[in-house]
Amino acid sequence: MTGVLGRLRDSLRKRGFWRTLTLIPRNILFFLTDFDRKYGTNTGMQAEDDTGLPQEHEGYEGAPPRLFHRIMHSLDIAYGRYTFIDLGSGKGRVLLLAAHYPFRRIIGVEYNARLNDIATENARLYQHPERKVAKIETVCGDAGAYEPPAGDLLIYLFNPFRAAIMERVLSNLENAMRTEPREVLVVYQNPTQRKLLDAAPFLEPVTYHEYRTKRFRKMPIGRVAVYRSRT
Numbered sequence: 001m002t003g004v005l006g007r008l009r010d011s012l013r014k015r016g017f018w019r020t021l022t023l024i025p026r027n028i029l030f031f032l033t034d035f036d037r038k039y040g041t042n043t044g045m046q047a048e049d050d051t052g053l054p055q056e057h058e059g060y061e062g063a064p065p066r067l068f069h070r071i072m073h074s075l076d077i078a079y080g081r082y083t084f085i086d087l088g089s090g091k092g093r094v095l096l097l098a099a100h101y102p103f104r105r106i107i108g109v110e111y112n113a114r115l116n117d118i119a120t121e122n123a124r125l126y127q128h129p130e131r132k133v134a135k136i137e138t139v140c141g142d143a144g145a146y147e148p149p150a151g152d153l154l155i156y157l158f159n160p161f162r163a164a165i166m167e168r169v170l171s172n173l174e175n176a177m178r179t180e181p182r183e184v185l186v187v188y189q190n191p192t193q194r195k196l197l198d199a200a201p202f203l204e205p206v207t208y209h210e211y212r213t214k215r216f217r218k219m220p221i222g223r224v225a226v227y228r229s230r231t
């Protein structure tokens with residue numbers, strides 16, 4: 001309660017009475033829908049999440065749950081065929097949400113050991129009635145050096161890194177597909193390195209979509225590019 005009163009006092013000082021008043025409904029909505037408050041997990045952003053982040057790595061931010069579910073439903077796939085791999089899995093928000101779908105396996109690869117430990121703990125804590133996959137595998141390491149397991153893959157990327165790492169990820173993926181031809185889907189949220197995927201000869205673009213909120217003035221909430229392996 002003291003925290004809330006403190007924030008209210010700060011806002012009154014910085015923004016004045018009327019502006020603070022207009023922000024109250026939005027803050028109540030944020031509070032009521034907060035993912036971690038609901039599920040006892042720790043997936044929010046903190047200042048220390050990005051300390052010592054090497055060049056070419058993007059910082060931590062958990063994917064918005066509603067958007068993730070809209071993306072998953074749009075794919076229209078038999079989930080059980082695929083191993084879901086989140087490259088740059090952070091505190092595991094996407095892994096928890098992916099566990100609502102009956103994927104064959106769910107794997108997260110995260111460079112930052114602290115974030116990966118938090119993801120492992122979140123996977124243990126997350127008790128959602130819609131959770132269908134009990135085991136979530138968390139791997140601490142560089143996504144650019146990760147060799148994916150056998151079988152069909154759904155690779156999820158939420159703006160995790162820049163060009164140099166993306167090039168290595170694509171080259172590993174191409175090798176894996178050459179060694180064992182299989183169906184690969186790449187779902188790329190906020191696709192800042194989209195040009196690299198567009199140019200990859202072993203992938204074909206499926207869709208590119210700008211998602212907007214369904215209500216509240218249809219605000220943009222994320223761009224998503226989907227690719228699949230060329231046959």
Ligand SMILES: C[S@@+](CC[C@H](N)C(=O)[O-])C[C@H]1O[C@@H](n2cnc3c(N)ncnc32)[C@H](O)[C@@H]1O
Pocket residue numbers: 056057058059060061062063086087088089090091092093094095109110111112115141142143144157158159160161165
């Ligand atoms: C935008 S966050 C996405 C987190 C997670 N996918 C989610 O949506 O909840 C990007 C994450 O990628 C991680 N990352 C950046 N470069 C990486 C690399 N080379 N290998 C593995 N993880 C990396 C960052 O530490 C960060 O946690």
